[in-house]
Amino acid sequence: xxxxxxxxxxxxxxxxxxxxxxxxxxxxxxxxxxxxxxxxxxxxxxxxxxxxxxxxxxxxxxxxxxxxxxxxxxxxxxxxxxxxxxxxxx
Numbered sequence: 001x002x003x004x005x006x007x008x009x010x011x012x013x014x015x016x017x018x019x020x021x022x023x024x025x026x027x028x029x030x031x032x033x034x035x036x037x038x039x040x041x042x043x044x045x046x047x048x049x050x051x052x053x054x055x056x057x058x059x060x061x062x063x064x065x066x067x068x069x070x071x072x073x074x075x076x077x078x079x080x081x082x083x084x085x086x087x088x089x090x
Contacts, residue, residue, distance in 0.1 A: 003034040007077045014080040025059050026080060033075055039068055
């Protein structure tokens, strides 16, 4: 694994409350991102995000908000939830 995965407490809580198949898809996708040379190529950068920028990952009607820190090789999952609600929390 090239990048380490870190989850905020809110992201862990949200993953535990998502439908099982959606949560498993998110976890598998996060793990795949951790092995990529440049995980930014597989996610969408959010406009208006500061430094470090936030990125969005879409699975169906659910979204994950994360930051990718190259200097310490960490993908930090900040929030996971339905599309309409997840952007308000960040």
